[in-house]
Amino acid sequence: MSEEKQTVYPYIPNSVPTVKNQMLKEVGxxxxxxxxxxxxxxxxxxxxxxxxxxxxSEFSxxxxxxxxxxxxxxxxxxxxxxxxxxxQHYVPAVCDEVNQRxxxxxxxxxEPYDDHGRWQALFEYASMMGELLNxxxxxxxxxxxxxxxxxxIRMASRITGRREVLVSRTIGADKLSKIRDYCKPEIEVKLLGYDTETGQLDLDSLKVEISSKTAAVYFENPSYLGFIEAHxxxxxxxxxxxxxxxxxxxDPISLGILAPPIEYGADIVCGDIQPFGMHMQFGGGHAGFIATRDEKKYVMEYPSRLFGIAPTSVEGEYGFGDVAYDRxxxxxxxxxxxxxxxxxxxWGITAGVYLALMGPQGMREIGEGVMQRSHYAMLQISKIKGVKCPVFRSTHFKEFVVNFDDTGKTVEEINRALLRRKIFGGKDLTKEFPGLGNSALYCVTEVHTKDDIVRLVDALKEVVE
Amino acid sequence: MKRYTGGKPKLRRFHQARWDEPIIFELSSEGERGVLLPDVEDEIKSEVGDVVSTIPESMRRKQPPRLPELSQPRVLRHYIRLSQETLGTDLNIDVGQGTCTMKYSPKINEQLARMPQMTEIHPLQDEETVQGILEVMYKFEQILKEISGLDQFSFQPAAGSQAIYANASIIRAYHEARGEADQRDEIITTIFSHPSDAACAKTAGFKVITLYPDEDGYPDLEALKAAVSERTAGLMITNPEDTGIFNPKIEEFVKVVHEAGGLCSYDQANANGILGITRAGEAGFDLCHFNLHKTFSSPHGCGGPAVGAIGVTKELAKFLPVPVIEFDGSKYHLDYGRPESIGKVRAFCGVAPVVLKSYAWAMSHGAEGLKEVAEIAVLNNNYLLNKLLEIRGVSAPYAKGKRRIEQVRYSLEKLTRDTGVHSEEIGLRAADFGVHYWTSHHPWVVPEPCTLEPTESYSKADLDEYVEIIRQVSDEAYTNPELVKTAPHNSTIHKIDTAPLDDPSQWAMTWRAYRKKVRKERE
Structure with a gap:
């Protein structure tokens, strides 16, 4: 704090030299x-x-x-x-309005007193997710x-006392990498095969691999590759x-039309709430949820905070607090x-805002609307010569695999050509899933109009035909 | 009562917003809509037909989710009311959340992070189309390298704890690569390092050895020497510790662990008071992490989104999560081809907007400004310490007569002994005057603790006001303890009965569970 340094920083009130000196003097x-x-x-x-x-300066x-x-x-x-x-889903204006407050x-x-609103908003978020997930x-x-x-997976391992997990091979490579790193000290990860025609988990493979060592089986719905797991x-x-x-x-945005996984036997359900009001932000909008039944053996294994509702000294007033904090x-x-x-x-608060805005009707409509558009896109793309779409004979939600083996062009070449036409083509899967050949993962949501889809199809035709 | 006398603040007649706002489900009104969706074109509909019926029967939703039905203004009003019942840093003299570095989050940085060039980019776009954000990340990496003295950074971990976990994972990978992973299964930490230094090391598969301080509150070098062995994988500690005390023997600590064959990881959650003063590199650390939502001003967001930036030496760079950002002199590039990497810690490249805000904050200070941040944060802390020690019942255990860095763990043990009022209750009463006050992480090695960290963002008058509040509450504890014990009195809500929260038959983490278990409503 030399005398010659005179910049007064707007974010640092006591950078005013006289104040600084006075305070130094006061503390000796x-x-x-x-x-x-x-x-x-x-x-x-x-x-x-x-x-x-x-x-x-703020300007510079x-x-x-x-x-x-x-x-x-x-x-x-x-x-x-x-x-x-x-x-890329649409973000309602009120979501941004609330999270920039x-x-x-x-x-x-x-504390639950000074930050009551934060506790209530997060309790409500969990409550609305609870309705979606049953x-x-x-x-x-x-x-x-x-x-x-x-x-x-680690929760499941602690609950069962077992050290193996079986994971469908259609999982994304990044997620598998994370699971392997995070489970390494305790749990062995084994992959389950899938039917190459339909993408569906191979039940025979499951029957062979599962044993009294298996803590958990993990699969996704819709899968990473976009199809709905029917079994x-x-x-x-x-x-x-x-x-x-x-x-x-x-993917919880499918749950207006897809059954909540508990209905087909899930014990733990997880996923990402980015679709619920978070901009993509180069991947900055993600947040993960974990849901279970209200059983002590599950609740006590959560590492996360769990906000619970509690009475106060005033009749009818709601308070909140940490459930089972001592875990x-x-x-x-x-x-x-x-x-x-x-x-x-x-992002949890924002997802709550999103679900409150959407309501039951909105969730049904977005699920159906996304599906209609993606199915339309699949139909149109499948008509392009040399292009196979979708690769898997199953029902798809918003994503689907497109194969370009018979076009003589690589996904990289195709995506370069699309880029020149101001289109970002689907994710190149050639390294992630070599077995799928020259394939890409495309995604269509409610933000895509018919014209957008036609523009993609026309561009693809130009590029490959 | 005059509010200000000669520029000196007096106690505030505060009352927090109390909207008595129902749970959102109670506001539901059948048929209302909060937002409408774009129509699906008729051509699409007629061409694809009834797509929902193509979903296998068992996978189709039968009952619509029982979400509330609300008009848009009702949703907005609800959440604005809840926001008003939340004491954000923008509203208060937020020195009371110690260890959290509650500093001002500049609005300009928030505006920049909300530009479409930040919000509307997908992480898998062709690199040529995301050169801007890659440039931000690369440039901020260069800044952190200079601040830390370490060689390479990753911004993938999404908070401090995940950063500690990632560093523990890198330590594991390092010993694996040398064939010593089975043997080296112990991580050493100190009790005044963040709980996650212990918890993340354990999660990564290590046994944890926790050192307790010597009589003066300094980390105990002799205890460390006794703890290291051929089993030592590494050391994971904060410095200054959560007491605000800087470990003067830190270099010896690092040396002892290195000589035993372990690595040293520096939890820099408490870096705000040492920016430009001392660095991880000079002290010999192999790894470190910074909390960008603390030291680097990105807003805390009620608890995230955040970034825990991890830094390592050249030798450990090959273990960093993928991808890392490279620059060839003209283009920025994401490098995935790193076979010894620990892999993914978080999706894609981490929380890019938080990196952007931190970059903007660092750029608005420069080298001199960052040092000014540290110096003023420390001056503010020592000013607050001096004043608080004048208050009856308040003490600052350890390092008697010494200065502290950026925060202090106080003890109100004497006040509790004298009055029967506990530190936690002091905090609830302080909230009646519009400020936070935090006890400390467990276990409470310092009895009846309170941890305050004033950062550089508060003026002398702000600090004086905080001191006045604590003085007032202390006086009340000595003269009218019931007033303090029954606090809060000016809050949004009244005293909570916390018993149900630990009772499986009563706890309810969702509204549906509450209706079933507490209200005994039928499905």
Whole structure:
């Protein structure tokens, strides 16, 4: 805090030199150096850090950052058919209005009194998810679907005392990578085959692999590759017959029309709420949910916070608080269940807003509307010469695999050509699923009009025919 | 009562918003709609027919979800009311949430992060079309390298705890690569490091050894020497610790662990007071992490979204999560081809908008500004410490007569002994004056604790006001303890009966469970 340094920083009230000096005097310090007396001289940074020149004015900062961001091409400027875990759905204005409120945006970890609104909003989020899933317990959201499934598997392992998990081979590579890393210390991951015609989980493979060592079986609906898994009942029955836990991952925006997984035997359901009012944000809008029945053996294995409703001293007034706090690492450090900390609460609140806006009718309409559009897209794409679409003979929800083997062109070449036409083609699956040949995963949602789909089909025709 | 005397704040006649707002389901009115969806064109409908009937019977939803039915203004009003019942940092002198670094989150950064060039980009777009966000991430990585003295960063972990987990996973991968993973199964931490340093290490498969402080509250070097062995995988600690005390022997700590063959990981959740002052690199650390939602100002969002940026030395860079960002001098590129990587920690590249806000914040300060952040945060803390120690019943255990870095773990043990009022109750009464007050993580090694961290964002007058509140509550505890014990009095709600929250027959984590279990309503 040398005398010659005169910049007064707008975010630092006490950077005013006279105030600073007065405060130093009051605490009996000559300079800020006095406060760092415990830091050995040898560890002190002697030079100024070598950082870019600061942009002190808000104007120059805005100009600078806008300049960099202008190099991005958005899915508003380009027509995008990318999905694969991050989806372009419409974000209602009220979702953004609520999550930019300073009260929610800047709150953190207050008590159920000073932050009552935050507790209620997150309880309501869990409650609306509970209705969608027909399940009584939903966590305060975790980081994303990857974490949600990895934790679901470890919960299942603790509940059963078993150390193997069986996972459908149609799972995405990133999620599988996360599961392997997170389960490594305790659980072996085994993959289950699928029917190459339909994509459906191979029940024979399941019967061969499942044993008294199996903690859980995990599959997704709709699957990562977009088709609907039709044999949920059979899978869960085989799973339960071996004393294992059935975990189902679900894209929750399908649940206005698809059955809640508990109806076909799921014990733990997980997934991502990004479709519920979060912009894609280069993958920044994810948040994972975990849901179970209200049974103590399940509840006590959640690492996440669980917000419960409780009475207050005033009749009819609602209060909130942590349920079974003593299971968490906040209470017990390494003796708690996994770990808990900051996660994605603001996205949970936003997803609550989304579900409140949509209501039961909205959820049905969006499910049906998405399906109609994706089915229309599949029909049109399938008419292109040399293109197979969808690759799997099953019912699809919003995503589907397109195969280009007979076009003589690679997905990379096709996507480059589409890019020149301001279209983001589907995710290239050639490395992730070599068995599918030259294929891409396309995604169609309610943001796509008929004209958008026709534009894609015309462009594809130009490129491959 | 005059509110201000000579610029000095007096106690505020605060009352929090109390809307008595029902649970959202109670507001439902059949048939109302909050938002309408775009029509599906007739050509599409006629061509595809009844698609829902193509869903296998057992996979079709039979009963619509019992979501509330609400008009748009009703939804908005509900949530705005709930927001008003939430004490965000924007509203209060938020020095009371210690360890959380509740600083000002600049509005300009929020606006930038809400531009379509940030919000409307998909993580799998062709790299050429996302050069802007990759540039932001790459440039911020260079800034963190300079701040930490380490060599490479990943922004994938989505919060501090996930960052600690990722670092524990990298430590595991390092020992695996050397064929020592089975032998090296112990992580050492200290009791005044965040609970996640212990919990994440355990989750990653390690046994945890926790060191307790010496008499002066400093991490105990002799205890560390006794703890290390050929089983030591690593050390995971904060510094300064949650007491606000900097470990002066940190270099020896690192040396002892290195000599035993372990790695050292620096939890920099408490970095706000040492920016530009001292670095992980010089102290010899192999890994570190920063909480971008703390030190780097991205808003806390009621508990996320967030980023735990992890940094490592060159030697460990090959283990970082994929992808990492590379720059060839003209283009930015995502590199997935890293066979020894621990793989994915979080989806895609992490929470990019949080990185953007942190980059903007760092750029608005520069090297001198960041050092000013640290110096003022520490000055504010020591100013607050001086004033609070004048208050009856308040003490700051350990390191007697020494300064602290950016926060202090106080003890109200004497006040409790004198008055019967507990620290937690002091906090609830402080809320009556419009501020937070946090006890501390468990276990309470410091009896009747309270952890305050004033950051650089508060003025002298703000700090004086906070001190006045604590002085007032202390006076009340000594003169009228019932007033404090029955607090809060000016809150949104009244005293909560927490017993049901630990009773499986009564707890209810959703409205449907509440209706069934507590109201005994039939399905």
């Amino acid at each position: 310090a000559k300079s800020a150096e006095d406060f760092f007396e415990d830091i050995p001289e040898k560890l002190r940074l002697k030079k100024n850090m070598n950082l870019p020149k600061p942009l002190l 900062l805005r100009k600078h950052v806008e300049g960099i961001l202008s190099k991005n091409k958005t899915c508003q400027e380009y027509l995008s058919f990318l999905g694969a875990g991050c989806w 300073g009260e929610f945006l800047t709150a953190y970890a207050g 399940m009584d317990v939903v966590n305060v959201p975790t980081y994303d679907w990857l974490q949600a499934v990895a934790t679901s 949920g009942d059979e899978i869960s029955k085989i799973t339960h017959d071996h004393g294992s836990i059935c975990i189902v991952g679900v 968490t690492s906040f209470a017990l450090r390494e003796e708690g269940k996994e770990f808990v900390g900051t996660a994605t609460a603001l």
